[in-house]
Amino acid sequence: MKQHDIDLSLYLVTGRNLLPHGKSYLTSLEEALRGGVTVVQVREKGADTAEFVEIAKETIALCSRYNIPVLINDRIDIALASGAAGVHLGQTDMPLVLARQLLPPSAIVGVSCTTLEHARKAVEDGADYVGLGAVYATSTKDVSAPGRVCGIAGTCAMLSVLEGTGVKAVAIGGIKSTNLLRTLHGCASPTGHALDGVAVVSDIMTSPEPETAARRLAQTFRAWMALASHGPTGFLVTSEQLAQYTQEGISAAAAALVDTVRRVRPLVHHITNNVVKTQSANVTLALGGSPIMAEAEAEQADLARAPGGLLINIGTVDALDGMLAAGRHANQNGKPVVFDPVGVGATAFRRATAAKLLDTWQPAVIKGNAAEIGALADLNEVKSQGVDSLGGFKDAPDVVRSLARKHRCIVVLSGPTDYLSDGSTVIRLSNGHELLGQITGGGCILGTAIATFCGATSMTAPGTSEGVLVKGDMLLATAAATLALTIAAQHAASREGVRGQGTFLPALIDELAMLTPEAVLRTARIEVETD
Numbered sequence: 001m002k003q004h005d006i007d008l009s010l011y012l013v014t015g016r017n018l019l020p021h022g023k024s025y026l027t028s029l030e031e032a033l034r035g036g037v038t039v040v041q042v043r044e045k046g047a048d049t050a051e052f053v054e055i056a057k058e059t060i061a062l063c064s065r066y067n068i069p070v071l072i073n074d075r076i077d078i079a080l081a082s083g084a085a086g087v088h089l090g091q092t093d094m095p096l097v098l099a100r101q102l103l104p105p106s107a108i109v110g111v112s113c114t115t116l117e118h119a120r121k122a123v124e125d126g127a128d129y130v131g132l133g134a135v136y137a138t139s140t141k142d143v144s145a146p147g148r149v150c151g152i153a154g155t156c157a158m159l160s161v162l163e164g165t166g167v168k169a170v171a172i173g174g175i176k177s178t179n180l181l182r183t184l185h186g187c188a189s190p191t192g193h194a195l196d197g198v199a200v201v202s203d204i205m206t207s208p209e210p211e212t213a214a215r216r217l218a219q220t221f222r223a224w225m226a227l228a229s230h231g232p233t234g235f236l237v238t239s240e241q242l243a244q245y246t247q248e249g250i251s252a253a254a255a256a257l258v259d260t261v262r263r264v265r266p267l268v269h270h271i272t273n274n275v276v277k278t279q280s281a282n283v284t285l286a287l288g289g290s291p292i293m294a295e296a297e298a299e300q301a302d303l304a305r306a307p308g309g310l311l312i313n314i315g316t317v318d319a320l321d322g323m324l325a326a327g328r329h330a331n332q333n334g335k336p337v338v339f340d341p342v343g344v345g346a347t348a349f350r351r352a353t354a355a356k357l358l359d360t361w362q363p364a365v366i367k368g369n370a371a372e373i374g375a376l377a378d379l380n381e382v383k384s385q386g387v388d389s390l391g392g393f394k395d396a397p398d399v400v401r402s403l404a405r406k407h408r409c410i411v412v413l414s415g416p417t418d419y420l421s422d423g424s425t426v427i428r429l430s431n432g433h434e435l436l437g438q439i440t441g442g443g444c445i446l447g448t449a450i451a452t453f454c455g456a457t458s459m460t461a462p463g464t465s466e467g468v469l470v471k472g473d474m475l476l477a478t479a480a481a482t483l484a485l486t487i488a489a490q491h492a493a494s495r496e497g498v499r500g501q502g503t504f505l506p507a508l509i510d511e512l513a514m515l516t517p518e519a520v521l522r523t524a525r526i527e528v529e530t531d
């Protein structure tokens with residue numbers, strides 16, 4: 001099959017019915033082209049044939065001035081009559097194989113796909129590209145049928161089918177500048193096969209300033225492209241960072257970060273469960289951070305402007321709207337989001353909640369016990385009982401590495417040995433004490449510590465382009481947080497007078513406050529495995 005080098009990165013699908021009052025179609029389109037649209041599909045659901053041909057010709061005349069190809073939705077005849085570059089076919093339109101016979105050999109043909117079967121068939125029939133979606137719910141098109149919204153997870157699955165085929169892919173459905181970064185980070189097959197672009201209607205068409213709207217999307221796409229080339233997680237992993245991923249490098253970084261947290265006093269914003277709020281706030285203070293527990297949706301935009309870290313813990317879900325908004329705003333401000341999917345395997349509600357959150361924003365770190373990580377990874381190896389997990393994995397390094405690739409973030413599997421991965425390196429930490437697993441919220445305060453260290457790291461790392469990624473090395477920050485908590489737990493357990501859970505928790509908070517960099521260097525038990 002021939003390869004078109006069509007640039008699909010910002011794919012505008014037209015919708016004349018969505019234009020704001022007083023804005024003409026051609027004015028809006030020209031502004032969008034100036035903002036960086038790279039391909040246009042003319043989609044006319046209500047027009048008569050004569051009107052459709054006229055609109056297509058006007059669109060092509062304008063787009064050719066900007067050297068931008070035009071595709072026609074559904075109608076082969078209109079594409080031929082107007083001289084368009086190709087067509088875009090829905091699942092109930094002209095079959096692709098027949099469309100090819102009717103169109104000139106150079107025509108670009110794209111197909112809409114919602115299921116794996118659609119994607120396989122599109123590859124087999126020789127599509128040039130596919131439109132995957134709807135990724136999110138949208139009011140631009142009726143996607144209310146069951147399974148019609150496929151989410152980030154469904155889009156990833158379809159991308160896996162395309163791997164190695166040369167068929168390009170754009171995602172469509174509910175994509176906006178506010179979720180674009182998350183969409184791009186999230187929509188990739190487990191080996192990193194990613195989107196070639198995103199298709200939008202309303203984010204550009206309804207805007208009174210389509211040039212600004214298009215530019216915002218185009219800039220985010222370019223920034224992500226620059227990042228995506230740097231590693232499987234989409235985080236900027238430089239060769240200097242990689243060189244630090246040794247036993248010595250990690251313990252030195254952890255020791256230094258213990259002081260950094262106290263120096264920069266990161267604001268650590270928690271949306272967490274009712275059981276652990278007080279102890280999480282105390283742990284943040286003991287580490288040197290500044291806790292705030294704030295759940296209302298209306299306050300999230302303001303809070304995201306204050307540098308630091310965000311922890312989202314679904315141990316009890318009272319504030320789903322706040323959680324959705326908090327993560328979205330944190331992503332826009334380049335703040336690290338630490339996600340603790342407490343008990344995610346235990347109920348269908350928790351699974352749906354975690355899926356919704358992960359389809360809305362990009363976490364920097366996901367932290368869980370074996371049952372939680374197993375549930376996110378769709379593994380049945382580990383059974384859970386309520387929020388506690390029973391047993392572990394046969395190949396824990398493989399589990400964390402794969403999940404990190406899937407979600408393009410750092411993954412921490414907590415347990416007697418803690419496993420951390422960025423998708424390539426796996427760090428194994430074996431400090432700690434069994435009492436940490438016997439108090440309530442032992443896992444939740446690990447989330448708190450990670451958000452505290454990630455927050456401090458993002459505040460002290462050298463700047464990168466604003467709002468497009470979390471600054472600093474989240475793998476090292478996560479390792480440092482895990483070491484700080486588990487080493488303090490060892491100290492607390494061996495204190496005179498500590499006899500069990502009741503005396504252990506206050507001792508732990510004391511020991512966190514007294515932890516020294518020297519103790520971290522002396523006590524840390526670290527092993528590193530590189531892919």
Ligand code: 3NM
Pocket residue numbers: 013112113131132133134135137138139140141143172173174175199200201202203
């Ligand atoms: N096709 P917006 S969703 C035209 O899933 C179209 O096949 C979809 O509009 C599909 O960017 C969609 O305004 C509408 O959400 C996308």
Ligand code: MG
Pocket residue numbers: 073074089090091092093
């Ligand atoms: Mg159609």
